[in-house]
Amino acid sequence: MTFVQLRSYRLRSGESLTDEQEVEIAPIELGGQRYIAVPERVAAALSVTRASTGTVFGLRFHVRLHGPCFRCLGDAVLDEDLRLREYQAERPGRAEELTTPYVIDGRLDLSSWARDGLVLALPDKILCRPDCAGLCPVCGADLNREPHEHESEETDSRWAALAELKDRL
Numbered sequence: 001m002t003f004v005q006l007r008s009y010r011l012r013s014g015e016s017l018t019d020e021q022e023v024e025i026a027p028i029e030l031g032g033q034r035y036i037a038v039p040e041r042v043a044a045a046l047s048v049t050r051a052s053t054g055t056v057f058g059l060r061f062h063v064r065l066h067g068p069c070f071r072c073l074g075d076a077v078l079d080e081d082l083r084l085r086e087y088q089a090e091r092p093g094r095a096e097e098l099t100t101p102y103v104i105d106g107r108l109d110l111s112s113w114a115r116d117g118l119v120l121a122l123p124d125k126i127l128c129r130p131d132c133a134g135l136c137p138v139c140g141a142d143l144n145r146e147p148h149e150h151e152s153e154e155t156d157s158r159w160a161a162l163a164e165l166k167d168r169l
């Protein structure tokens with residue numbers, strides 16, 4: 001887990017800085033599959049801007065995820081460029097939207113922030129390629145490598161029964 005101590009920045013109102021950080025990205029579970037950042041530590045630019053009422057944090061990084069294709073279970077690689085923003089009010093009171101969940105006891109949790117941002121940015125289905133043909137529902141073979149179709153007797157007989165029924169109506 002990558003944390004930064006916010007006290008070390010000592011910014012006055014109106015000041016900002018950018019800090020290079022290496023952020024560890026934990027594996028992501030999605031649809032029962034596991035996706036891993038390669039490398040698991042990514043170079044990120046953290047910006048901190050102090051305003052009169054609070055602090056704005058920005059995080060920019062590029063990450064490459066490896067894991068199984070949603071359709072064919074082959075290797076899929078996904079590149080994401082992320083720009084995240086969080087705000088922490090000086091005196092938030094009860095307004096929850098004015099505090100970031102990633103600041104805890106004066107530390108900013110970069111790993112959780114980066115990982116959550118990444119999960120939100122992911123597509124519904126991670127595919128090895130946009131037109132992946134997937135696995136054959138009958139025999140389980142990879143349709144990308146062996147495109148084929150089956151003569152389905154079961155389906156045929158059902159249709160025949162239906163056609164017969166229709167004739168009798």
Ligand SMILES: [Zn+2]
Nearest residue numbers: 069072128132
């Ligand atoms: Zn695939």
Ligand SMILES: [Zn+2]
Nearest residue numbers: 136138139140
């Ligand atoms: Zn098949």
